[in-house]
Amino acid sequence: MPAPRATTLRDVAEAAGVSIKTVSNVVNDHPHVRPEMRERVLAVIERLDYRPQAIGRQLRHGRTGMLALAVPQMDMPYFAELACNLVAAARSRGLTVLVEQTDGLAEREREVAAGFPVRIVDGLVFSPLNLPDAELAQRRDRTPVVLVGEHGRDTGIDRVSNDSVEIGRLATAHLLDCGRRRIGMIGTKLRSPHLVATDRHAGYRRALDDAGVPADPALLSPTDGWGREEGERSTDLLLEQAPDVDAVFAPNDVMALGALRSLRRHGRRVPDDVAVVGVDDIAEASYAAPTLSTVAIDRAFIAETALDLLIRRIGGDDSPPRTAIAPHRLVVRESTCG
Amino acid sequence: MPAPRATTLRDVAEAAGVSIKTVSNVVNDHPHVRPEMRERVLAVIERLDYRPQAIGRQLRHGRTGMLALAVPQMDMPYFAELACNLVAAARSRGLTVLVEQTDGLAEREREVAAGFPVRIVDGLVFSPLNLPDAELAQRRDRTPVVLVGEHGRDTGIDRVSNDSVEIGRLATAHLLDCGRRRIGMIGTKLRSPHLVATDRHAGYRRALDDAGVPADPALLSPTDGWGREEGERSTDLLLEQAPDVDAVFAPNDVMALGALRSLRRHGRRVPDDVAVVGVDDIAEASYAAPTLSTVAIDRAFIAETALDLLIRRIGGDDSPPRTAIAPHRLVVRESTCG
DNA sequence: ACGTTGTAATGCAACGTTGGAGACGCGTTG
DNA sequence: CAACGCGTCTCCAACGTTGCATTACAACGT
Numbered sequence: 001m002p003a004p005r006a007t008t009l010r011d012v013a014e015a016a017g018v019s020i021k022t023v024s025n026v027v028n029d030h031p032h033v034r035p036e037m038r039e040r041v042l043a044v045i046e047r048l049d050y051r052p053q054a055i056g057r058q059l060r061h062g063r064t065g066m067l068a069l070a071v072p073q074m075d076m077p078y079f080a081e082l083a084c085n086l087v088a089a090a091r092s093r094g095l096t097v098l099v100e101q102t103d104g105l106a107e108r109e110r111e112v113a114a115g116f117p118v119r120i121v122d123g124l125v126f127s128p129l130n131l132p133d134a135e136l137a138q139r140r141d142r143t144p145v146v147l148v149g150e151h152g153r154d155t156g157i158d159r160v161s162n163d164s165v166e167i168g169r170l171a172t173a174h175l176l177d178c179g180r181r182r183i184g185m186i187g188t189k190l191r192s193p194h195l196v197a198t199d200r201h202a203g204y205r206r207a208l209d210d211a212g213v214p215a216d217p218a219l220l221s222p223t224d225g226w227g228r229e230e231g232e233r234s235t236d237l238l239l240e241q242a243p244d245v246d247a248v249f250a251p252n253d254v255m256a257l258g259a260l261r262s263l264r265r266h267g268r269r270v271p272d273d274v275a276v277v278g279v280d281d282i283a284e285a286s287y288a289a290p291t292l293s294t295v296a297i298d299r300a301f302i303a304e305t306a307l308d309l310l311i312r313r314i315g316g317d318d319s320p321p322r323t324a325i326a327p328h329r330l331v332v333r334e335s336t337c338g
Numbered sequence: 339m340p341a342p343r344a345t346t347l348r349d350v351a352e353a354a355g356v357s358i359k360t361v362s363n364v365v366n367d368h369p370h371v372r373p374e375m376r377e378r379v380l381a382v383i384e385r386l387d388y389r390p391q392a393i394g395r396q397l398r399h400g401r402t403g404m405l406a407l408a409v410p411q412m413d414m415p416y417f418a419e420l421a422c423n424l425v426a427a428a429r430s431r432g433l434t435v436l437v438e439q440t441d442g443l444a445e446r447e448r449e450v451a452a453g454f455p456v457r458i459v460d461g462l463v464f465s466p467l468n469l470p471d472a473e474l475a476q477r478r479d480r481t482p483v484v485l486v487g488e489h490g491r492d493t494g495i496d497r498v499s500n501d502s503v504e505i506g507r508l509a510t511a512h513l514l515d516c517g518r519r520r521i522g523m524i525g526t527k528l529r530s531p532h533l534v535a536t537d538r539h540a541g542y543r544r545a546l547d548d549a550g551v552p553a554d555p556a557l558l559s560p561t562d563g564w565g566r567e568e569g570e571r572s573t574d575l576l577l578e579q580a581p582d583v584d585a586v587f588a589p590n591d592v593m594a595l596g597a598l599r600s601l602r603r604h605g606r607r608v609p610d611d612v613a614v615v616g617v618d619d620i621a622e623a624s625y626a627a628p629t630l631s632t633v634a635i636d637r638a639f640i641a642e643t644a645l646d647l648l649i650r651r652i653g654g655d656d657s658p659p660r661t662a663i664a665p666h667r668l669v670v671r672e673s674t675c676g
Numbered sequence: 677a678c679g680t681t682g683t684a685a686t687g688c689a690a691c692g693t694t695g696g697a698g699a700c701g702c703g704t705t706g
Numbered sequence: 707c708a709a710c711g712c713g714t715c716t717c718c719a720a721c722g723t724t725g726c727a728t729t730a731c732a733a734c735g736t
Contacts, residue, residue, distance in 0.1 A: 006457055006480065008692060019716050024694060032714055049478045054456040055402065056692030058393050059721045062344075066436065066458075073422060075621065080418035084411060087439050096458065098404065098436040101425050119344055119391040120404075120434065140387045142344065228625050257625050264627055283413065287566045287595050289602055289627035346722060357686050362724060370684050394722030397691045 007050040016044040027052060066096045067310065068121040070112040072104040072129050076227070077254060077282040079127070082148070085303035086125060093307060095122075104129040104226075115141030123310040128152060129194075144313035146306045150195035155321075158309040160302050162326045164196055167295045168203020169210075170330055171249050171277045174293070176211045178275055178337040180247035183208070184219040186234035186259060187226065187251045194226075200251045200279065218242040223255075231258025239266055246274055247336075253278035253285045256292055260335070275336040290334035298327045345388040354382040365390060404434045405648065406459040408450040410442035410467050414565070415592060415620040417465070420486070423641035424463060431645060433460075442467040442564075453479030461648040466490060467532075482651035484644045488533035496647040498640050500664045502534055505633045506541020507548075508668055509587050509615045512631070514549045516613055516675040518585035521546070522557040524572035524597060525564065525589045532564075538589045538617065556580040561593075569596025577604055584612055585674075591616035591623045594630055598673070613674040628672035636665045 009027075013020040018041065025033050026041040044050075058064045069086055071079040083099065090097045098121060102108035109131035112124070123144040128136065128151045136147075137155035147159040175183050185204050189197040201220070208215050221238035223230040231250055235258065238245060248263075250256035256278030260270060268274045270290050278285060281296030305324045312319075347365075351358040356379065363371050364379040382388075396402045407424055409417040421437065428435045436459060440446040447469035450462070461482040466474065466489045474485075475493035485497040513521050523542050527535040539558070546553050559576035561568040569588055573596065576583055586601075588594035594616030598608060606612045608628050616623060619634030643662045650657075 006692095009694095010692080020692090021694075021717075022715060024692095025715085028694080032712095034714065037714080051453060051479075052456050053692060054454075054458045055393060055396050056721095057456070057694075059397050059691090059723095060693045060695085062721070064393065074412075074425060075415070075419040075422035077413070077415070077418070080415070080421075081413040083418075083437070084413035084439065087412060087437050091439075096436055096438075098434055099421070099425050100434075101422065101429075115389060116392075119389055119393070141389075228621065232625075257622075260627065261625050261629075283566065284595075284622055287570075287599050289598065291599075344722095347724095348722080358722090359687075359724080360685060362722095363685085366724080370682090372684065375684080391722060394691095395724075397693095397721085398723045398725085400691070 006053060007048045008053070009050075012041065012044050012048055012050050015048060016041050063122050063314075064120060065094065066098055066121045068098050068100055068112075068116070068124045070100040070102055070109075070124060070126045072102055072127065074099060074101055077284055078252065078280045081282060082299050082302065085299045086306070089300075089303040089307050093311070095307075102129070106130040106132075110135065113139045113141070115139075115143050119143070122314050125306050125310065144310055146310045146313075148302060148306055150199060153195070158313065158321050159323045160306045160309070160326060161323060162297050162328060164199035165203040165206065167279055167297070167328050168200035168249070168251070169207045170203070170328070171200075171279065171295050172204045172207035173210070174330055174332070174336060175247040175249060175275055175277060176207060176213065178247070178271070180275055181213055182216075182219065182242065182245050183213075183247040183249060184221060184238045184242055184245040185249045185251070186221045186223065186231060186238055187255045188220050188222045189224065197251050200249075204249055216242065219245060226252065226255065228254045228258040228261075231255030232262045233258075235259040235262035236266075239263075239268075248274060248276045250276065250278045253280040253282045253292060253294055256294070256335075257284065257288055260288060260290075260292070271334065271336050277336055281331055285331075286333065288335070293333045293336040294331050295328050296331050301326045344391060345386045346391070347388075350379065350382050350386055350388045353386060354379050401460050401652070402458060403432065404436055404459045405645075406436050406438055406450075406454070406462045408438040408440055408447075408462060409465045410440055412437060412439055415622055416590065416618045419620060420637050420640065423637045424644070427638075427641040427645050431649070433645075440467070444468040444470075448473065451477045451479070453477075453481050457481070460652050463644050463648065482648055484648045484651075486640060486644055488537060491533070494659050496651065496659050496661070498644045498647070498662045498664060500635050500640075500666060502537030503541040503544065505617055505635070505666050506538035506587070506589070507545045508541070508666070509538075509617065509633050510542045510545035511548070512668055512670070512674060513585040513587060513613055513615060514545060514551065516585070516609070518613055519551055520554075520557065520580065520583050521551075521585040521587060522559065522576045522580060522583040523587045523589070524559045524561065524569060524576055525593045526558050526560045527562065535589050538587075542587055554580065557583060564590065564593065566592045566596040566599075569593030570600045571596075573597040573600035574604075577601075577606075586612060586614045588614065588616045591618040591620045591630060591632055594632070594673075595622065595626055598626060598628075598630070609672065609674050615674055619669055623669075624671065626673070631671045631674040632669050633666050634669050639664045
């Protein structure tokens with residue numbers, strides 16, 4: 001037995017003894033439908049549990065009312081929370097979000113940038129990680145896109161970013177305020193240039209320079225990845241390179257959590273021996289032991305702004321590309337100045 | 339200027355001087371297309387960057403190739419990780435996942451159960467929390483559904499669940515093995531019956547009974563919510579009710595993390611003074627301080643099985659409803675038997 | 677020579693919906 | 707009384723795609 005076919009306008013029309021268009025008119029609250037007719041049709045709609053099928057409308061209108069969100073991984077707290085915000089924001093605008101995971105692989109990101117092999121969505125919110133900007137700039141797909149994050153700076157694509165240099169400076173300045181002088185930074189990326197790390201490192205460097213504190217290459221610890229484990233290993237390495245380190249700046253919170261674990265394993269007390277600060281303010285940050293000082297980035301702003309930009313483009317706006325910068329603020333918890 | 343219209347089969351056909359159907363045949367790798375013709379059409383497709391529009395296909399086939407995932411919140415690690423697994427599993431089957439958040443509100447869950455106001459998806463993976471089973475059982479929408487979790491037990495709907503009673507027993511038995519006798523449980527739900535908590539409590543009780551350890555109501559601490567904060571507050575309460583508590587069973591990991599924080603605030607050492615065990619094995623569990631013992635549930639199994647069940651139903655299968663039980667296993671870390 | 681078989685391409689219809697044009701009846705106006 | 711306007715409803719076409727039926731033609735066997 002085949003799957004039961006969904007009720008269509010035609011079914012309702014037949015059952016009510018009117019034309020398909022009349023039913024459509026009732027459904028869409030068109031004027032010029034007599035109240036009694038409306039009643040009759042609505043009764044049949046109720047009886048047959050008719051629900052308009054998006055697909056017909058979409059076909060007619062050329063829009064699907066759906067957006068794609070493409071992020072490296074849904075289970076990274078930052079992206080999970082961003083997705084949460086975006087879904088909520090989209091909902092309030094009557095849009096639906098569909099999720100794609102790239103695993104940060106350039107190949108997958110290329111697919112996403114090139115457009116889905118079949119067209120499904122009206123727009124794309126994309127957080128690329130390893131796709132070269134040049135490829136982004138040259139994409140031929142005409143689906144409107146908004147980039148989220150540091151990448152894609154000069155691609156001529158709308159973008160919602162954050163001021164990573166200032167974030168790095170702020171975090172490091174806070175550590176300096178706490179009286180630290182041997183401040184390490186983990187997660188400075190080794191291979192492909194990772195802009196988030198690069199920029200936050202630039203800010204770190206600026207804070208040191210502003211304070212007249214000498215920079216020391218031994219205080220930098222690179223990694224490839226961007227998760228808890230990499231944070232832990234990167235901190236292991238840092239402790240080896242610079243045993244006298246008294247503070248760690250991690251370019252995101254999960255790495256900072258990894259750092260906490262590494263420090264704990266090495267018997268360093270936080271913040272007494274080593275202070276730690278991260279970036280993102282994920283929920284976990286305020287439940288770590290010790291609770292994690294961090295630079296919070298306004299994710300709701302990112303979600304709302306990305307949607308606004310995207311909706312403009314979907315509406316056919318072809319004004320010059322815009323870049324919005326999400327606000328951030330320092331959140332001091334136990335892991336610094338405890 | 340209106341949004342640029344996407345390239346269609348018709349455009350390609352005109353540019354190549356062939357019929358629409360021939361282009362379609364090329365795109366779909368139909369036999370009976372001469373190689374030279376195939377070449378010619380492919381060249382035009384390349385030139386115009388034609389990509390099939392899902393919408394036309396969907397209309398033709400009556401399927402959209404999309405599934406909805408409806409969970410309380412994307413930013414709860416358990417659901418984030420489940421979403422991650424589901425998206426990956428769907429991808430490998432050529433399906434796309436669209437995300438809906440209910441915030442655990444009965445009203446929103448009702449909307450989800452009733453079906454989207456417009457039909458978009460072929461099926462639904464649904465994790466209800468507060469919607470009465472009776473309402474689930476009576477849903478009129480014919481979109482295939484698979485429930486994930488404990489709820490909806492006798493609704494005649496396919497379900498992928500876990501053996502929460504056994505999970506509760508296992509976790510508690512582990513605490514008993516560690517020599518604990520005053521084992522508290524937090525997060526036993528107060529208001530609406532929350533099956534996860536109820537079942538895990540039943541298992542907790544069974545383990546105590548099996549070991550001949552007396553149960554004590556003072557060792558139970560209810561909450562309404564299900565997050566870090568509730569875990570913390572619930573533990574505060576537990577410590578007040580039963581100051582001699584020497585172990586805490588939290589029905590999920592985020593609550594266990596809240597418990598860790600409460601214990602730390604109260605100066606109780608974990609696991610020396612109080613052992614803690616959670617459920618889920620979220621990524622965070624192995625990075626908490628101390629690392630969290632927990633009962634891991636096989637999320638990949640849940641995702642794969644849910645998809646299998648759903649795809650059967652979408653294919654028109656109307657065999658009796660099935661329930662699958664995801665495997666689980668105890669993961670011992672520092673927070674117990676440290 | 678003629679039918680049969682097979683390949684290659686086209687034409688038509690349908691999926692569910694809605695905009696716009698048209699049909700129809702009724703009351704108002706010049 | 708014809709012309710017109712208006713409210714109500716129906717009809718047609720189109721959105722992009724593909725299944726099925728059809729056509730055109732070549733190669734083959736009898």
